Amino acid sequence: MSKSLIVKHIAPRSWWRKTCWQLYQDLDTGHGIVPVGFETDGASVPRILWWLFNPMGIYAKAAVLHDYRLTEFDSHKGVKGYSILRKAADVEFRDYMIELGVGKWRAYPMFWAVRAFSLGVVLIERIKSIFKKKGK
Numbered sequence: 001m002s003k004s005l006i007v008k009h010i011a012p013r014s015w016w017r018k019t020c021w022q023l024y025q026d027l028d029t030g031h032g033i034v035p036v037g038f039e040t041d042g043a044s045v046p047r048i049l050w051w052l053f054n055p056m057g058i059y060a061k062a063a064v065l066h067d068y069r070l071t072e073f074d075s076h077k078g079v080k081g082y083s084i085l086r087k088a089a090d091v092e093f094r095d096y097m098i099e100l101g102v103g104k105w106r107a108y109p110m111f112w113a114v115r116a117f118s119l120g121v122v123l124i125e126r127i128k129s130i131f132k133k134k135g136k
Contacts, residue, residue, distance in 0.1 A: 029065045040067040062096040086118040
């Protein structure tokens with residue numbers, strides 16, 4: 001078990017796919033353990049902003065833990081309480097970034113970007129569940 005983030009870069013198979021990294025060993029974040037072999041895109045930042053928000057910057061551990069939490073919660077999509085799980089993962093992401101020494105000027109915009117995306121995912125899941133109910 002390591003507190004260091006050791007990853008292997010996985011080149012995208014085509015130009016439009018995201019760059020990914022695979023954990024080479026378990027990551028003990030102090031908030032949970034992310035298992036070896038887990039694949040992450042780090043912080044999901046558009047390439048044009050990598051000069052400011054590198055996807056594997058100082059906040060990389062927080063981004064990896066956040067990605068892992070979301071994969072854990074995927075089975076709850078469409079279930080009541082899913083939005084609460086997403087919010088908890090997003091808040092943990094913000095708090096862990098600050099704990100890692102990320103400045104609030106950087107942590108909060110990243111947190112709000114993640115929250116906006118999460119709210120969009122939750123909204124889409126709610127719309128899907130409405131149409132599934134109407135189809136029955």
